[in-house]
Amino acid sequence: MSISTQWDAIVVGAGPAGLTAVRTLLEGGWRVCLLDAGERPAPLPPRMDLWVFRQNPCHWRWFLGDRLESFRTPEQDSPKLRTPAAQAVLAGYSETLGIETEGFRVIGSLAPGGLSNVWGAGVACFDGADLSDWPVPADALQEAYITVARRIGVSGSAEDDLADYLGLRIPLQPPLPLDPPADVLYRRYQQHRRRVQAAGLILGRSRNAVLSEPMGRREACTRCGFCLYGCGYQAIYHAALELEDLRRHPGLTYVPGQWAERLDVGLEGPRLTTLDRRTGERHRWTASVILLACGTLATTRLVLDALGSFDRPVRLLSQPSMGFALWLPKCLAQPYLERFFGLAQLSFVVTSRAEGGLPIAAGNLFLACAVPLWELTSRFPGPPIWGYRLLRDLVPSLLLGNALFAASLSDHTVTLGRDGKLKVRGGYRPELSQRLRQVTRSLRRGFRYCGAWLLPGSVRLVTPGADVHYAGTLPHRRFPRLGETDVMGAVVGLEGVYAIDASVLPSLPAKAHTFTVMANAHRIATAVLQRYRRAWVYQRSL
């Protein structure tokens, strides 16, 4: 057991939020120690086109895993989470954290970069309506959005119907070109915009944390098609990429393989005990400030344990999500694409006319050819060979979609037991059933006007937790109580401890939240810098 006090701040977790805060603190002149449970970064795909790489039959091991890991996970999971690379990123999370679940699927990562290794790179800003429950002014977050967008690089169109919904004022690189099925759909939408919007559907170009122009060492997207497995050209942002840059900074001490076990507050400030995953030794770390960014569930466990809040359920936010498939008859008998972009090409919002045009769900559309054919076939109701025979001709004219609902339609709780186990109980609210029908109806009618058919039987609600958007266990409050956080993310009852990951989000609208989590981490880190700078100036004046 060793005690170290040579840093101004300790950041726990090298995910998107942790690294955003680390960068902000380093730029403020602080000495920062970054503790991370991960050791090895996720493997990256080769720098070549997918269709060329696939011509070698020996490469099945790369796509399916040496031990066919892709076949081991349940069918409901996203295809992105079933790839061997994703399996390596997600391995051992629940076991290490000691999680017991009921009606909830926990997905987390211990790898450097965290879940950003497998994210869909969707970018959306929370607007005034989304922030109505937050004690944070919208302007404070807006500045953070701009800073983060400049750093990670976001491509997309600022002049479409979703500009208001996804956020207007962030700097954008030009959008990537649309591939044929998405292009056909979008053209039809533009022709019949009024009728489609009357059906409650608004369509626009996606904003993605993907480069369409080179930025530093990162190259622009080559549309190689490997997006599901990562990006060999590093056009898709993920936090591990930033870690390589930050490690060269003299103010940063990066300690991998440290699993944060316990947190407590002593006379000399907050103390963190970690377990070295390689040697099994325990280390104790102290600093004036500890920023927790180890993911919603891990942060919640640390805080509840430090506060002694056992056997008390805490609300967990997670967005219900659904998947569906669209068929464009106009693209039938088209050849397979050799080069394409595999992440979201188009985004949509479903609004409710009865509620004054309020958005009730939002989602993205992807090319079906970006997903392995066997994945599509596995969802076919019937013998796989029939599914294969149908889908091999249908895939070039198929689009896959997902849609997120507001987290207020979910009803999940987290409880820390006295045995140290984190029990996650999941479920959806009964209203979701009606919402799902409403959204399905709008999608069916709206896309029909765009010349696309919603395939019968393709609409599926995913298991609670499979959306991987967990938040809200230690929410920001204007007047926080024990176990909540103030506007700066300071945990009440634990002086010097700040939560900066998704656990502090007070609400989760129907939008991808990763970009907001990064912006919020930047905002908190900036506020922490200012608060302690003032304190130190005052101390020196004495």
Next chain:
Amino acid sequence: MTDTGRNERFLVVTGASGYVGRHLLDEARLQGWQVIALSRRPPHREDVLHVPYELCRPLPEWPSKPVRGVVHLAYDASGVTVSPEREVAAAEELAVWAHQRGVPLFFLSSQNAGIPTRYGRVKERIEDLVLRYGGTVVRVGLIYGGYLAGSGLFWQLDEWVRRFPVIPFFIPAPRVVPIHVRDLSRWLLQAVETPGYRGRRLFLYGGIECSLNYFLWHLCRYRHRTWRLPVPVPLTGVRGLTRLLIRAFPRLSWVAQRIDGLIELRPVMATGVEVLQVPGRSPANGLYPAGSGRRRQWLREGHRILRRLLGRRAPGLLVRHYARACEAAEIGGGRSLSRRERTLLAIALVECSPWAPAQQVYPRSFWSRLSRGARLMFWGTVAFLGYLGSRFRAYPPTISR
């Protein structure tokens, strides 16, 4: 034989150059045992200590080693070279040697021990003797598989099947309990180090009991990859013929006894011996020279599935990758894939190959498009019907809580 270290384990095996002996030696060396091989002929391996041994001579001396177990396999296969008394006396010498040193003795007996033939009577006498000295009697059914050596029953059956264009189809068929020679060797080595088997008479049951006809048919199909005409043979006739043979040609009585041993096989449960289930394999697997037909099974299945997917004969490369992938799933005790998963695996393999739909260039002629359209309509209808069938259990999604 290499020089011994302090922690090395020694095993004494009699009859080490025989069929079971050879396989036991191989398995023992594989598991790190040092073996003292007692046999007439030198054993097939050079990394064991050979001590010349004949049943008709007294037990020889060998260098003092920390012996952990004795496995007695030697017997007079011809039935005429050594007298029954001498065979029993030789077993007694070995049992006394093991008893005095507190070493566990395992005697490999037969399903036919106790039947009224010379073979059955000798085996039963040795069994009683071994039990008296605290040894373990291991009865087995038909030992098969591996490579051929010695002149055991399996060797004899193999010869018949190989040489003659017909195989007997006994009516009624005697029942056999086949056990693969490698499974037997593994169990023996594991049992030598396990306390609790002393003074017990066990029957090793590999999980399968089948008719002799079924076994012979599998022998043709899987080991020799050939076809033999089954000829109905009434069992009573064979029995009478062997009696005549023994009376007329006493010197050929061993042949008659071998036939007797086959047709007089008693049902295991009727022997009243404690039955011990051991990990085994089916004859279809065990009769392959490799000892497992699993890869062949994957290859056959891969061929079938890939042919259906591609609509033509599947390339050998893809079929081999299919078999390797199926094996990869089971490495290290992993869960084997279900039938549906294996079909999906075949689709994944086709997709990652030059034969994938994404790699094909379809002609844009009218007829090509028409045929594809018709195909799509047909499979679309099938899919829609499939969806209607599954609708009641999968849709609408249930909302918990």
